[in-house]
Amino acid sequence: MAMYVVRRLIAGFFVVLGASFIVYILVANAGDPLTSTYGITDPVARAQRISSLTASLNLDVNPVFRYFIWLKGVAGCVVGQCDFGLSITTNQPVAADLVGRILITLKLVLAATVLAVLIGIAIGIVTALRQYSGFDYTVTFFTFVFFALPVFFAAVLLKEFVAIQFNDFLVEGGRIPWWFIWTAAIIAGLTAYSLTAGEQPRRLLFGGGAGIIIGGILYYMSVTQWLLDPGLGPIMIAILGLAIALGITELTAGLKNRKVLNTALTTAAAGLVLWYPLQYLFYEGMTIWLLFALAALAIAMGIGIGYLWGGDDRGLSARAGALTAFCMAAVIFLDRSMQAWNAYSNSPSIRGRPIKTIGDAQRGLEGDFWINTVDVFTHLLLPTMALILISLASYTRYTRASMLEVLNQDYIRTARAKGLTERTVVMRHAFRNALIPLATIVAFDIGGLLGGAVITETVFQWDAMGRLFQTGLLNSDPNPVMAFFLIVAIIAVVFNIIADLLYAALDPRIRVGQ
């Protein structure tokens, strides 16, 4: 195993080396870095500029040898002295703000990938279970449309119809129009109707119920102008906690398993009780690390509760407890962020238009941790939506295909024949095996997504890795382009190795390193 990883890392190192050489030669031929000097009319100043550029970029050296000079600078990273060369557009070393840019790009890509994977898997499983139903056909059609959307086209539409018009709507008082409530209720009802299995009355009941609930919630939001100053409060948290506990129990063990049900309910109740004291902690001083620590603590608590209730099957209860605890923590976090919404929205630099169309953070925004958290969310919303829309299609299709493949196998028929419930068959026997090919696809995709982030960043005017690449290439500035390429290539290689290891870890039939 260790030998295999080492061998793959060495191979990956040479692959990156070869690819960087190809790209370097291409970039060296992609334009003349001296183009910027053509505008200088004074011949003396121009000659000075040319000689300084030539010296700093080693333009007097053949590109093949120049590559090795560049490589020597990059190799300095091993001893902690990275030198990615000078950017001629900013006259700064490229390495100076590279880490900050990488973090911003990763924030964008990771948020979108995680959400797209979760939503895609959920939709894929449901469409596989309801194969050839109206829901399946509708979802298939829409995933095809989303796949065909150029991301910049979707982004501009989102800016106009999600951000600007939503902000207008908030400025006008946040009252939801009747047509919207009716449309949302009807869509929710139809979705629930087509997803429910069984006889016609049961399906009608579920469909109608979902429609009425969604319509009612939207009506309540409209009447109380909830969107202007949202919040959940203890009662809503209690209802959500109950729903989360029941839902997770149903998915992981089935409601008949009393021990798991008790675990989930206890965990949800603990979350509700802790909500009040947590508010003081949140107020006192909140950092991102404290947030992570609290999330970890919550999961540990869920595991502990599960272990205490557990009985024979402790692992199952502990898992349900951990999931419930994590969801409850997320709900409490959401509630606190919502409380900051009104203050954020009315702060002088936002002026009542909270959804942002450009940039990754509001300049000149003053406020505590929660205000800044909301700021991150409002800036991430549109790019994340755009990226989710376009990557959702492939995850949904792959999950559906691999789920159908698994569901048609003999061991699933055996599982059904020996009388297991449909939930156990789907969640425990089919779902896990269907995830194996998906894990590798997700890992492969991360590299591609980073490359694709160039477009997203351009449309939303984020100043991160993509900007580095685009301005570099347009201004014949080789070093930023190479820095972007190197980071993306290394991440792609690492994730390819992770994909292979993951495959071996998930599928016991695969042995690596033999």
Add this chain to the structure above:
Amino acid sequence: MTSPGTPDLAHTPGDELVPEPDEVMLEQKETVGLSQAQIVRRRFFRHKGAMISLFVLVSILLLSVTSIGIGPIPGWWQWTPYDRPVPLNPRGEPTLSVPFFGGTGFEIGSHPMGQDQTGRDLFAAIMRGVQNTMVVIIVLGVLSTTLGVVIGAVSGYFGGWWDAVLMRLTDVIIIIPVILITAVAGFALGASGVLTVAVVMGLFFWVGLARLVRAEFLALREREFVDAARVAGASSGRIIFKHILPNTVGVIVVNMTLLLGAGILTEVALSFLGFGIRPPDISLGSLISEYTGALTTRPWLFLWPGVFVIVIVLCIQFIGDGLRDAFDPRQKRIPSRQDLKKGDQSDESAAGTN
């Protein structure tokens, strides 16, 4: 249960009816006496989505070629993308009017998709963009499929050094994001026309296909029919192209459609970023990029090019879906209620005549 091929001597045929599931009966009825190619063609023609998409795609192609003509040959449309007529409507609004979509009667007019502030006819510009997209489809399809198939086949069939060298090459290319390598290479080669852009993309798009073809060849070259061909004295070239390749057509065709969809989107994105087809020539991506700011003032300028991109990619997706269904041997047609009823009736009538 006896296999259907063996004659059953104990019973005379038609002695007793072995009830079979309706699905199997329908499936067998459909494929009896047909070659593999005929079955695939039939399945493809029956895929409604694929057939509609094929029709739409061909219509768009014909419209783009005939309306503004190619090169020196003029088309039937009154404007070219480079004309600058005086705006007809205030702000150059579209003259297209369709009943129930805000129009009083059906009318195309002289600028159906509107004009921009300089007076350029958007329909003519979009048709030029569509022509370029079609060139990308053809060049990219031919070039990357040829490269991918040949490299994958050689690598998978011969193995050894060939395999090692070619697969390391694909490893190197596959880790570079496509948009990055095509942008840099296009810029380096001074690509501004559609042909160079398409060729550059073709030179880097084959890697995924090559890997798939290699995997297929690795599995197929161990099979008995390949041994048989070799014993019969067939050359390597003959085994690759006549014996193994026809067995991989399904994988190749399906992957090609996926690749073309991605290729069109990449070309559009490259032109959007300013690295692809550059002015004065027109790409759908550069049109979208040019008119991004016009969404609130002149929405038609932004929406129409995007609609054409979506429709073209969507058509290719559906054709690919139809091809996949057609080539998949496990694919079973779900019999509709009418089919099952028909099957029951024919059974009953058959039972009645006996």
